[in-house]
Amino acid sequence: AQSVTQLGSHVSVSEGALVLLRCNYSSSVPPYLFWYVQYPNQGLQLLLKYTTGATLVKGINGFEAEFKKSETSFHLTKPSAHMSDAAEYFCAVRRGPSVLWIKAAGNKLTFGGGTRVLVKP
Amino acid sequence: DAGVIQSPRHEVTEMGQEVTLRCKPISGHDYLFWYRQTMMRGLELLIYFNNNVPIDDSGMPEDRFSAKMPNASFSTLKIQPSEPRDSAVYFCASSLGRENTEAFFGQGTRLTVV
Numbered sequence A: 001a002q003s004v005t006q007l008g009s010h011v012s013v014s015e016g017a018l019v020l021l022r023c024n025y026s027s028s029v030p031p032y033l034f035w036y037v038q039y040p041n042q043g044l045q046l047l048l049k050y051t052t053g054a055t056l057v058k059g060i061n062g063f064e065a066e067f068k069k070s071e072t073s074f075h076l077t078k079p080s081a082h083m084s085d086a087a088e089y090f091c092a093v094r095r096g097p098s099v100l101w102i103k104a105a106g107n108k109l110t111f112g113g114g115t116r117v118l119v120k121p
Numbered sequence B: 001d002a003g004v005i006q007s008p009r010h011e012v013t014e015m016g017q018e019v020t021l022r023c024k025p026i027s028g029h030d031y032l033f034w035y036r037q038t039m040m041r042g043l044e045l046l047i048y049f050n051n052n053v054p055i056d057d058s059g060m061p062e063d064r065f066s067a068k069m070p071n072a073s074f075s076t077l078k079i080q081p082s083e084p085r086d087s088a089v090y091f092c093a094s095s096l097g098r099e100n101t102e103a104f105f106g107q108g109t110r111l112t113v114v
Helices: none
Strands: A003-007 A010-014 A019-026 A031-038 A044-050 A056-058 A064-068 A073-078 A087-095 A115-120 B005-007 B010-013 B019-024 B031-038 B042-050 B053-056 B065-071 B074-079 B088-095 B109-113
Touching: A003 A087, A010 A019, A019 A031, A019 A087, A019 A115, A031 A064, A031 A073, A044 A056, A044 A064, A044 A073, A073 A087, B005 B088, B010 B019, B019 B088, B019 B109, B031 B074, B042 B065, B042 B074, B053 B065, B074 B088
Parallel strands: A010 A115, B010 B109
Antiparallel strands: A003 A019, A019 A073, A031 A044, A031 A087, A056 A064, A064 A073, A087 A115, B005 B019, B019 B074, B031 B042, B031 B088, B042 B053, B065 B074, B088 B109
16 A cells, blocks of 8 residues: 655745655555646646656656655755745655556555645745 | 546535536546545545446445446546535546556536535
8 A cells, every 4th residue: 555645734935945845655565656736726737757767857847856765755846936836736656667567556646635835925 | 638628617516416527538548537635635536447447446435426437538426415525626537557657637626515
C-alpha cells in the first residue's frame, strides 16, 4: 500500500520568495511520484512527475522537485513565487515498475491532503 | 483532444433524489477513475475501471453509490438516494495503461444536496 503526507495544509509566501512544499511518501515498492496543481474551481493539472532516471525533475511554471529515496521525499520548489502560483498543490504516489504492475492496482494514484499556497504582494 | 469532459459542472438537488454524474474520458485512454473531494477528507478514490471493467470499488462509500462504464467513451456515477453529506466535488480522470503515465482530470462536478 502507498500513502502520502504533505506537511502544512497552508503555506504563505511573499511574491519573489522561495516556494517549498513538502511531500513524504510511503511505498512498499519503488514509486512513481507526481505533483498536481488545482486552481479555484478547476480540475487538477499535472505540474511534474518522477518515474525513472534523473531524480531532479523540472515541470511547468518554473517548478521542480527532487526524488530522494533515502528520505522518502519528493519536495516541490520554485525559486521565485508569482501571484499566479496561488493555488492548491497535491502530491501523489503510484506503484512503480514491477513485474506484476499490470495485474496489481498499478495505475491507482494516492493523493496527499494538499497544501494551499497564498502569495502575498 | 478536448480533455476529460464532465457534466454537469454544477448540480443542486434535494435530499432523497437520484443524481447522475457523467464523464467522457480522453479518447484512447483505458483507465477511468472517479474521485471525490471534500474539505474534511481531501481527494478520495471512489472507483476505477480498466477497459470498461471495474477494478477496485473499495472506495465507494455506500450501496447508494454506483458507477458504470458501458463503453470506452462514457461513464456514470449515480447516487440514489442522495444525502446532504454527499455534497462534494466529484472528479473524473483518465489515463493510459502504461507505467509512467499520469492521470488527466476533468473540471469536476460540484454537487450540493439540500
